[in-house]
Amino acid sequence: MKNPATSHPISMTRRVALCGLARLGASPWIGTRIASADETAPEATDFQIACMTLPYSQFPLERALSGIRAAGYRYVAWGTSHQEKGRSERTPVMAADAPPAKARGLADQCRDMGLEPLMMFSTVYPEHDDGLKVLQHRIRQASAAGIPQVLTFGHTEGGNRPLWIERFRKLGPFARDHGVVLVVKQHGGSTGTGEACAEIIREIDDPGIRVNYDAGNVMDYLNVDPIPDIQSCADVVHSFCIKDHRNWPVDQDCGAGLGEIDHYRLLQPVVQTGRTIPLCCENIFAPLLPRPTEPEEIDRLARRSREFLETVARGLTQPQGK
Template sequence: MAQAAVFELGAHTLIYSEESLERGLQGIAQAGFSCVGLWPEHEGKPIISSQPDSAEALRLRRRIDGFGLTPVLMFAREGAMEDKNKLLADLDLCAAMGLPFLQAIGPWPFVSGQERKPEMRWYAEVEQFLSTLVQGAELAAERNVTIVVKPHRGATATGADIVDVLARVDSEAVRACWDAGNIRYYEGLDSEEDLECSGIAPLVRAVCIKDHIGAKGDPNFPVPGDGQVDHARMLRTLAGAGFRGPLLTERVDQETAEASDQALLRARRFLDTVVEKLADTDIAR
């Protein structure tokens, strides 16, 4: 029998990136979520300065607390995975705000679309990414922050690719964030099979909840529960591997903030149902 696991239900403010941060926090709170992942820009502007002091970080934390939400994760800002100083700024911000996770992705081998970068440029970018992660691991550990790398094509395309990256970094401060929708959309793979067969499940510390319909490259991301991702199977696998962390809904793909509100409410109710059914089998809470 798998050990009981606790899943924290939340959402990413990315869903409301064209709105103010406050509007996004409002929608996530009203949908009944308890935690939140932060997108660094809203309405085309950064939500905080590039090198914030502790007072500015505290003010941002208080804005989030005011909605009854606990921030648990932030997307790494532009350039953070290529520049040690930018990564350090992100880690310091996470530490100052009490965020346990900084989410990152690896480099892509494509200039745009399917046009590949010259091979030596691509190899150099991968080496820089790995070097930054190795340096960042020590800095993250000192700040009690975990860098979580998620599937997003290129160097972190699949579960097996991320397992390889984490083995090369070899640090408890760098782990994985699972994203089943990206596995299906970018790679055209069965995301649950990839999760089970790649060996990544014990390394997952956070999850992006994202559904998908269609073949590889079809940009169809419905409300979680309406697509092809088997969330129950996914969470059963993660719980069985000892997962204890946040489930953050990342996409619901609606045209208005009001429609996103309703879609997030449906997503939260769906996830509640999945988790409750797992609890009945003593696999999750």
């Protein structure tokens, strides 16, 4: 078991345990017997707490990575773009047409800094004219970089469900062949809830396509309570974009634990999945207050979000009575 205070995995998964047996020379038969004996017991989820580079988008990418590491994170999720020095416009973290080798290079840079990349944005709607092509290339990039998940979402005005299903049926096997999972989060419109996203994912029924849950978006765009909503999709949730939300005194997204969403109730439905589930902090900011203008202020907010989520995850995975 890793120490949650360092953003390492909260618990050991069966996969890790069996790999350890294999290294010790245990036979597959023994591993199977162990798994079978334990198959009725729920396994704890392996929560990986990451920070997106997105909160640092007004600063260079390298400053984002160093700040995230300094804030105590072991995991990172690539945002969309950053304001690099000497450039008038923001530079994409990874251009949609960048060669996979470039993604591998950035992933190596992250790992050299002590950060394991867990997720990257696709930056394209599934129904876009080039959606299939771009998503396939994003999957190639992620595969080359060793990034397990690519994130996509629908348009706030609604989505083309038949086209989504048609394209996801092609993308599921493609993602699996590359060792990547394409995750779909809520973004208003017809796929603005976890329930709506899960209906599509279950119809496709391919392990290469799963749900990312964004409670802040569910509450923000549609004013839906995410706590009952996640109950309807927990079986297919494989990651979270972490952002909180307040409806009072202003309608505003904010960092985890600073809004109205109960994160203990939010994560409880996925505590015993046996899966590795990234919790990627997308919004870390305080409500009502101006956005920070100095990167050190963002570092402090990033640390606060990590510590809050570690406390929640540790509490939920702690055996009762301990």
